Amino acid sequence: MSQVKLQAPAGEMLRLLEELAAFSAPGPGVTRLLYTPEWSGAQHFLQEKMLGAGLETRTDAVGNVFGRLSGTGGHDKVILTGSHIDTVVHGGKYDGAYGVAAAVTALGYLRDTFGPPRRTLEAVSFCEEEGSRFPVTFWGSGHVTGLYSGGGAADCTDLEGITLREAMAACGYPASGAAALRGDIGAYVELHIEQGLVLEQAALQIGVVQAIAGQRRYTARIGGAAGHAGTTPMGLRRDALAGAAEMLLWLERAAQDAGDPLVATAGRLEAYPGTPNVIPGEVHFTLDIRHSEAGILEGFCRAAADAFAAVARRRGLTLALEETLATAPAPMDPELAGRLERLCVEQGLTHRRMVSGAGHDAQLFAPRCPAAMIFVPSRGGISHAPEEYSSPEELAAGLNLLTALLYELAYL
């Protein structure tokens, strides 16, 4: 156990965050989409910063940037830490960039203070996680972990019709990212803003992530009978919107009854024909359901499908439920989570265990190696918006905790 006094240079990290925010397309907030000039600029800038911090740097076949601090102990497995450099359109300064800036700062500080580690440390800036430009997500960590092997996804297009393959070629990357696959990752640690209200409402400094929730998405299509709002008595209606309303209320109540961390959301709803004096004959809505335990997630989704079918049957409506996405829950490594909790106590940081309802690069590592995630509070729970904010003190606390964990893992 480390009793060394660690004091990573938070000022350097905050400056780095500000510098990264300047690599943005015009408009409010930060817009840094995969393989755009601002994205290239940010990755080149980071590579220089890594060099300046005394790290060996390299870019892989899809544009992930690594900064390596080689270990002296003869271990063949690397401790990897970082996050993603891409943003949503008009996003904030912290989502992804915080974990990258902290990783570079922590490794530079550890090298300067303690010299080379026993085990190799690497900072990483993943090229893509958000799915904002192309309809793929985890393009960076997905290649490193083997989710993507260089196949079909490269033919998808952005809003301007440019294929992912063309965008890669324009940045000098090969058509296949297969060479980005790594078999030498021994642990993955990611520091990230919470993007939710939990820590702020509980007035805590740190969230130790115990699992990243699995996710199911569905599109529900409800068919009823359109009709004249004046001439169709209530008893002769098959109102698709009233049926949808009953389903949505069931969903909300059932999710509340299931308790945290279950969340269920209908984010998009469209009623047709959408005319004030016509009874809606058709309604489409989306479902997004998440939980950290596969069995509970599966059971809830099955119960929702059954409940919706019962509502539809009783009302004489048709129901088609199409699954559009399914990701498994990703448990974080309990041993690493335990270390983080102990380190919080040692550093006097208020903290709690929690589930991440949002997806993160760490979920791709969790099935392959011990993975850990640290959250810091997000003001108002706001993310993916220019108003995204975490205070310098909160960001510094997260950096210190990350640095302490990396020190234990690599130096002791």
Place this chain on the structure above:
Amino acid sequence: MSQVKLQAPAGEMLRLLEELAAFSAPGPGVTRLLYTPEWSGAQHFLQEKMLGAGLETRTDAVGNVFGRLSGTGGHDKVILTGSHIDTVVHGGKYDGAYGVAAAVTALGYLRDTFGPPRRTLEAVSFCEEEGSRFPVTFWGSGHVTGLYSGGGAADCTDLEGITLREAMAACGYPASGAAALRGDIGAYVELHIEQGLVLEQAALQIGVVQAIAGQRRYTARIGGAAGHAGTTPMGLRRDALAGAAEMLLWLERAAQDAGDPLVATAGRLEAYPGTPNVIPGEVHFTLDIRHSEAGILEGFCRAAADAFAAVARRRGLTLALEETLATAPAPMDPELAGRLERLCVEQGLTHRRMVSGAGHDAQLFAPRCPAAMIFVPSRGGISHAPEEYSSPEELAAGLNLLTALLYELAYL
């Protein structure tokens, strides 16, 4: 009481309906919008048909067409019968046109069979009722009854930016329709398709309308808090769509509990930002509430506003409810309705009293003179669509009933 055997020529009326349907803009069904070439063609064609039926014809200052069968009894009040000639976009053959064709056919038949009446009869083809081209409704009957006096509505525009004033000028009508006002209408009788399911489901031939429902329309705007679908626990949400769903279910249940003829409809609903993984922060929906009694309508709308406010308060949502339309219920004349019921019995027509949930030209006459409406069944309750249909037998039954009433009122 008439014991004369009446047999109006249904074949002529059906032929007239088919001929009118040919005056249509291209596309499915019938599209005959106010002051368009197809509308002008239909009104000119009708004027010729009226002349052919031995009626004195004239067009008024807004394009209503009248065919007069002058009475011999020295009465100064006219018995007016007809409906409107305009349609919705891609409408059917029967809405409006049926009442016009039947009026012309009935008057021609009465004149041929019985000669001039004691009281003057007039058939009318109102220029506009639907509000399909310009954002005004009842442009024809509204001028005859004084709802419109030739003022501001003429400056509104259609989808192509043409003002109502310009459209009128292009057809040769003066800017003011004030001259269309009439003080000599002694009774108004309108034959129309039901546009609902009530008669079909009850397997009845005739609906004797006792009142046209009053109508209230509102736009509801619900404000909550948008948030990440994954990172916002159920207990920390202010989901505008879940709140709207609770309001819509209340509305449906309360309308069912209130019983016929109360109807309440949310026809349009939009959720913002409308993204599958974002909790809706704002929802807008429309309300359309109708009943034939002003007090009940008013009470229901007040109860809905209270219930919605309570839902919003409990959920921490904001609610803005804006009234966008309010029309009073229009009771039909009980004496005329009673005559119609007796005539149904005499003619062996199955029938019921009913409320019209849809608006009709008759509602503008009801406050000014005795008004009556006759409904015939609509197949599947479908209207305002190319599939609109009533069988020749149903249409003929309505024509016979109309003819019998006009005979009693004008000849006996």
